[in-house]
Each structure stands twice: as C-alpha cells, then as structure tokens.
Amino acid sequence: KQEVTQIPAALSVPEGENLVLNCSFTDSAIYNLQWFRQDPGKGLTSLLLIQSSQREQTSGRLNASLDKSSGRSTLYIAASQPGDSATYLCAVKAGKLIFGQGTTLQVKP
Amino acid sequence: NAGVTQTPKFQVLKTGQSMTLQCAQDMNHEYMSWYRQDPGMGLRLIHYSVGAGITDQGEVPNGYNVSRSTTEDFPLRLLSAAPSQTSVYFCASSLTGVQPQHFGDGTRLSIL
Numbered sequence: 001k002q003e004v005t006q007i008p009a010a011l012s013v014p015e016g017e018n019l020v021l022n023c024s025f026t027d028s029a030i031y032n033l034q035w036f037r038q039d040p041g042k043g044l045t046s047l048l049l050i051q052s053s054q055r056e057q058t059s060g061r062l063n064a065s066l067d068k069s070s071g072r073s074t075l076y077i078a079a080s081q082p083g084d085s086a087t088y089l090c091a092v093k094a095g096k097l098i099f100g101q102g103t104t105l106q107v108k109p
Numbered sequence: 110n111a112g113v114t115q116t117p118k119f120q121v122l123k124t125g126q127s128m129t130l131q132c133a134q135d136m137n138h139e140y141m142s143w144y145r146q147d148p149g150m151g152l153r154l155i156h157y158s159v160g161a162g163i164t165d166q167g168e169v170p171n172g173y174n175v176s177r178s179t180t181e182d183f184p185l186r187l188l189s190a191a192p193s194q195t196s197v198y199f200c201a202s203s204l205t206g207v208q209p210q211h212f213g214d215g216t217r218l219s220i221l
Contacts, residue, residue: 031206031207032207034209036212042215043199043213043214043215044152044199044201044212046209046210046212049208049209051207089152091152096154096157096167097210100151101149
C-alpha cells in the first residue's frame, strides 16, 4: 500500500530564507507527483506537477524535484516571503491520488 | 472563470439526516473526485469518476453515494448522516487522471 510522508509537520523560518520541504513515498511505481498549497479555510491550489519521467519542475521561486528510485521529492522555496505561509501537501498518483499530511510553513517578517 | 464550485460552504446536520453536497466545474474536465479532510488523517478519496456515467469507489466510500449524469456535475450524497462524517469535503477535477487537479473551496460539514 502506497504511503506518503511529509517531514517536518511544521516549520517556521524568517523572511528571506531559502527552504526545503520533504516528501517521501513507499512505492516507486507512480505516474506523477504533485505539490499543492492550502491556505486556512481554503481548498488546495496546485503548484507543480512532476511526471514520473521527469526529474524536476520549476515555477517562479519554486522548484520541485523527484527521485523515484529513492521514493523522495523536495519542494525548494527560494527567498521565502510571509505570503508563502500556508500548508504544503504532496500527493503521488498511483492509480489514485495519495496525499501526505502536509507541512505547515510560517514565514516570519 | 469559476473553476470548481462547491455548495454549500457550511452545513450542520442531525444524525440520520440525508443531504447532497454539490460540485460543478466549468472546465470540461472528464475526471472528478471527492475527498474528505480530517485532522491527522490527511485527504482521503471517497469516490471518483472518469467521465459521465462512470463512477468508482475510493478509499472511504461507505455511507456515501455519487452519480455523474453530466460532465459538469458530480454530487455527493450522504444517505444517513453519522457523527463520523463530520469533516471538510473537497471536490476536485482534472482534464485526465494524470493532469493537475483543481480543487473547490470545500464544504464544512458538522453532524450532531
């Protein structure tokens, strides 16, 4: 059974720091991996999707990498801003979409 | 461009009542799904549909029914509400099963 884990559960950093969020999964047979952002009381917003044949995707200050063989993905956020404060979830597509429990990020001014 | 629209945003029910959570998308997406989000459990798939007239069960389908008579709409029915169904429910859609999913803002449901 596919399991997705995100560590740490919460993270607090000062504004301007570069940071890395981690996602690990137990079964490497995936179609793709997707990173989402969730603001309090809101739905999920898709940030990046990496197909299983890709190694990374970039969008603005965000860069996501995928290493299927080790079952890991990272989301790199450059020059963090208070507006980046949110919960970040990763999800792997293997038949169905399986979510991690998220990392709640707080960026302090 | 409305995207995925869920109604209602909030609902309180009594145990045993039934209700339908509505979900509509205007992006002509074939793939639609329902999730529930609970503290400590993350998002779990309830039911999904790969196109009009086709539905299938997800991870936690018991107590819920769905139908997909049109491409745009994918309602979720609670047959006899139970306190364990207190949760935040999200509807999502995507062009295909491997394209990025677009989420609605959720329905916050409390069962007393």
